[in-house]
Amino acid sequence: MKEIIFASQNKGKIAEINALLGPSFKVLGLNDIQFYEETEETGNTFEENAKLKAEAVFKFSGKNCFADDSGLSIDVLNGEPGVKSARYASEKANNEENIVKVLKELKGKTPAKARFSTCICLIWNEETFYFEGKAEGEIIEEKRGRNGFGYDPIFIPQNHKRTFAEMSAEEKNKISHRKKAIQKMIAFLAEKSNLI
Numbered sequence: 735m736k737e738i739i740f741a742s743q744n745k746g747k748i749a750e751i752n753a754l755l756g757p758s759f760k761v762l763g764l765n766d767i768q769f770y771e772e773t774e775e776t777g778n779t780f781e782e783n784a785k786l787k788a789e790a791v792f793k794f795s796g797k798n799c800f801a802d803d804s805g806l807s808i809d810v811l812n813g814e815p816g817v818k819s820a821r822y823a824s825e826k827a828n829n830e831e832n833i834v835k836v837l838k839e840l841k842g843k844t845p846a847k848a849r850f851s852t853c854i855c856l857i858w859n860e861e862t863f864y865f866e867g868k869a870e871g872e873i874i875e876e877k878r879g880r881n882g883f884g885y886d887p888i889f890i891p892q893n894h895k896r897t898f899a900e901m902s903a904e905e906k907n908k909i910s911h912r913k914k915a916i917q918k919m920i921a922f923l924a925e926k927s928n929l930i
Contacts, residue, residue, distance in 0.1 A: 735760050739767060741787040741801035746883055747912075754907060754916045759923075769794050775817070780805060781864060783817060784855035792857045800856040800919065804912065806885045808848040808873060811839055819884070829884055836885065837875060844875040848889065850911040854919055863922060867914025882906060 739762045740751055748763045755761055764770070773790045777783040780803040787801030805819030815822035815836065823831040840846050847870075854865040870892045877887035879899025886898035891909055898906050907913050 737762055737797070739764075739791055739795055739797055739799035741773070741791045741799060744883075750903065750907065750912065751916060753903075754913060755920065764791070767791075767795055767797075775803065777803075778817065780817060780851055780853035781855070781866075784853045784864070785862070788855040788857050788862070798856075798858050800854050802852050802854045802912065802915065804850065804852040806836075806848060806850055806873075806889070808836070808840070808846050810843050810846050811836075814839070833877065833885060833888055836873065837888065840873060840875070845872040845890075848873045850885075850889065852911040852915040854915045856919055856922070858923070858926065863919075865915045865918035865922070867911040867916070867918065869909060869911040869914070 736758060737760050740748055741764060742748055743764045745763070748761055752761045769791060771790065771794075773787045775783040775786065777786055783803035784801045787803070788799055791799045791801065803817070805816050807813045807816050815832070819832070821827050823835040849871065850869045852867045856863045856865065871890050871894075873888050874890055874897070877899070878897045879887050879901070881901060881903065882899045886906075889898050890896065891898065894909075898910070
């Protein structure tokens with residue numbers, strides 16, 4: 735089993751990625767390596783923010799690691815909240831406050847075409863690689879479901895009738911933006927390491 739560090743403290747995300755990567759890898763979170771510094775996400779793109787986080791963890795640990803930056807882009811809001819998805823309502827905003835702000839901005843404009851994007855920056859054997867995944871869909875005007883996190887309760891993926899928050903973790907994993915990016919990373923790691 736090969737250890738790889740995921741630049742996150744989010745237990746939900748770490749569990750999700752552990753399930754996706756499978757038994758050949760053990761995914762460690764930032765708490766597992768006692769990395770408690772906050773990396774400022776000053777990039778203008780998901781790619782730039784993922785790179786900032788991955789480089790900070792690699793500098794600290796010297797180990798293979800990856801970071802992701804994800805967000806929701808809504809067409810009628812010119813791509814917002816985008817890289818500010820986690821802090822759309824304010825720097826300290828929680829999921830609920832961010833959803834409230836999005837729905838306020840979209841008043842009278844729902845359903846609104848949108849997509850979740852994930853960019854992964856992987857530092858593997860001291861080289862840097864990027865993997866991207868997208869989930870197209872639409873934003874609805876009221877929250878539905880109790881699962882997931884972030885904007886999941888107001889996002890219905892394309893060709894589905896339920897929000898991400900109404901799906902089980904397994905159902906969401908099959909079609910999520912993160913899953914698509916992770917699958918690309920897994921294919922890359924399989925080729926590089928013969929581990930999977």
